[in-house]
Amino acid sequence: MGVVHVAIGGCRIELFQKDKYKEYIKTAPEWMKGMLKAYDDDPYARLVEMAKLAQKDGVIKGILMHQGESNTGEKEWPLKVKDVYDNLLADLNLRGQDVPLIAGEVVNADHGGTCASMNPIIATLPEVIPNSYVISSAGLGCAFDHLHFDAAGYRIFGQRYAAQALKLLGVGLPTAEELMERTVPASTNMHGCDFPRLDQDNRAYFRLFAPDVKRLQVDVCGKRYDMLKDEKGWWSAKTDKLVVGFHYYFLLVDGFSVIDPMSNTFFGCSRMASGIEVPEGKEGDYYRTQNVPHGQVRTVTYFSESQQKFRRCVVYTPAEYEKNTKKRYPVLYLQHGMGEDETGWSTQGYMYNILDNQIAQGKCVPMIVVMESGDVEVGFRPRPNKDANAERNLYGASFATLMVQDLIPMIDKTFRTYTDRENRAMAGLSWGGKQTFDITLTNLDKFSYIGAFSGAIFGLNVKDAFNGVFADAKRSIRR
């Protein structure tokens, strides 16, 4: 796409009228003369000349215009604009129905625009030029002269011009109402929030009201999308196609990363985050609530002797646990990754649905699942002047002591568990995978099942590590 750009600051519209510009130039202020000179004292001729060059390789799809301040109060201004527009059509061999005129308002009354009284006149342009459109300046910031917009204002103004132009080209941004019809709200939204929404291609649509904010972006999985602000103060953005699954995301308000008020909150990235669930199809039913017996997710308070403080862990008990009051159950200890905590697997991971469904289908035996914070909520950062490897071994290491000395005994005392190694498993994601290796392989008398998902491993010598367990796994695990 190309833009033919001809402009003179502070000029009256007469400067572009074929039969008026010569007279006008005689009255032009001193500071304008240099600018005029650059166009050989005939900006309109330059505009046509450039447009004809453009027509050699392209098609003119529209005319953008921004002027009016120096004609403030003149009710006949639209007719003068029409004169320029009609001349352009004739000189470039264009038809009005093919080439819209898109004209913007001057600095708005809502920002004390010096020439804001011109906007009602600009609004009458479509009465004179059928295929013309007026772009609102509502809410756009201005410079202290109240004549120019400020940088943020220009950016948003440009987006509004573009939105109108794209709409006329048939690739317009949908209205909120159109969006509502062909998208669904994300399941992760806050109560009563219609946005964010998802379409069938897994694009996410964001929309929120923040009239005084200067710059707003949405950051989904590290990709930042600039949001577009409309004249009423609503911001919107559309993402690329997203992969299915749960994604943390944030809003950037003037670069300051915050939670989207429209989203539920999830602890991840070492902080509370917004989240959006991009649903799988039918194949994702395994993690959805189904008409099967439902287990419970319990928060259990206990005192940690090793840390000398109260802690709360999360325990899943299978549906039958309430009824079979004599039966004992195997236990899986399930750990989250760095920057997450004991709530992750149940809140964003829907582990209770997955277990309920697996148990109902006979794909796993009823079991208790224990989820504690691995003491890695705050991201790993080695202290200055310390050895990074040594620091890494300290990071989250308190959890090993906690688990062996406090957590397992508490669970076995509180719940009807089997307490032998054959009935105790441990698994973990990422740093939780590292912790799983560190804890289970040094406590093989306590664990017989081990799972590490994307387990974080650093500098392990596979042959020697953990008494050579990786070199001969079968022998080692069986003891």
Place this chain on the structure above:
Amino acid sequence: MGVVHVAIGGCRIELFQKDKYKEYIKTAPEWMKGMLKAYDDDPYARLVEMAKLAQKDGVIKGILMHQGESNTGEKEWPLKVKDVYDNLLADLNLRGQDVPLIAGEVVNADHGGTCASMNPIIATLPEVIPNSYVISSAGLGCAFDHLHFDAAGYRIFGQRYAAQALKLLGVGLPTAEELMERTVPASTNMHGCDFPRLDQDNRAYFRLFAPDVKRLQVDVCGKRYDMLKDEKGWWSAKTDKLVVGFHYYFLLVDGFSVIDPMSNTFFGCSRMASGIEVPEGKEGDYYRTQNVPHGQVRTVTYFSESQQKFRRCVVYTPAEYEKNTKKRYPVLYLQHGMGEDETGWSTQGYMYNILDNQIAQGKCVPMIVVMESGDVEVGFRPRPNKDANAERNLYGASFATLMVQDLIPMIDKTFRTYTDRENRAMAGLSWGGKQTFDITLTNLDKFSYIGAFSGAIFGLNVKDAFNGVFADAKRSIRR
């Protein structure tokens, strides 16, 4: 406090030097002459005249200054400033050690300040004037001329002047380090977050990093505090003394209300909110985790026939519930207020601690407590052209059906409860209080204990309402 204000835009420092100003005025540009005239062509004399007036009723505590642009590049500028300062001290009978000079930088290099090269020279002022201080312009927004600050920049600049002046007066804002020593982080903070903090008088201190944000406020219980931005991009604010208890709060970024990233999140105000727990003293131990047997807080999934969807409610079971597997328990249904949900009583209300402690002290019998969402997460708003009273009766009414038809039967089926009315209670806060009246008083066969805390009641005729139960409570409740 008063400020004596004498200023000439765009002037050189020589205009305030006794032996230079007359010569300088001869060379002054045309546009300055009107301003000079207003001071009878001697701004310095006006300054002294006004200051002497001020001294009749007050004490001069400092001299604020902002100048330098028109002397850019002059290494001897500080000596010229010293000349003005020394003359002021002499003419006003002041001592340098009593009256600091506080001078600000010009528009900073980080905003492309036209005269930014002057700032290293301004920085040498304290080498010449012992009791002088330079206020950084780092990060302050500027107008498009890169000579003036913009409005937001001036506001923050003024705060920095004030912070320095207050510090010299011994009422300075503490540094983050000083704050750390005499305050403690709020218990409601996100993992690893040192702020917000509380002092012994229950003032809250906020501090966070948002270098590109233009305006930041913190809204605690509806009172907005402007935050102060330092030259590195850290914002801080101190609140009034807060009453003890849990408070929702928000940050306003350019007026856009968001959750403080430093806070845990809590569902309230119909949205996820930041929260700050202002602790009670020893008398608040009743809601703290104590060394007593601990009950569990369970999330229970069930299918609601009346709403044809799965729901999740929160159920507290007392500590002994796990062990006394034959014993049955009374049930309290406990409802939250408008704009809250089933998580409120356990998350921000610490109900599990309160119950654990009360039960351990024998102040209440072990009981099961059921907390569901009262279907009032989104605030009440009558539909247009509808009767507000009728609308109000619809708001949250779905919960009555849910509770009687789905929730109570599910609880009685899932848990070891007593199912007679003598062992079923209901209580609620605010709208939950209204729901308690509406549900229990129309189902007296099911409930024998009723509690409404600040229960929302609208237009009730106390004599007739609910078959006159309020007119003769004893008879009615007993049936």
